[in-house]
Amino acid sequence: MGFAVVQWVGEDSISVINENQATEETIEEGDTVSVTSKTPKEKSVLYKALVLKVFGEYASLSDI
Numbered sequence: 001m002g003f004a005v006v007q008w009v010g011e012d013s014i015s016v017i018n019e020n021q022a023t024e025e026t027i028e029e030g031d032t033v034s035v036t037s038k039t040p041k042e043k044s045v046l047y048k049a050l051v052l053k054v055f056g057e058y059a060s061l062s063d064i
Helices: none
Strands: 003-008 014-018 032-038 044-055
Touching (some): 014 044
């Protein structure tokens, strides 16, 4: 399992996501991916995000 730093499409913010949240089979830097999330009422929503950096499962925060 890996992690990715993404910038939300249409937003000026970045986040770290678990690669399992992306709907694509593989994610690479520079890809635009769909990210699933749950609302407080347990509904699924999709957000678009640009992948800035991909890390393996043992990456540390100092690598960002």
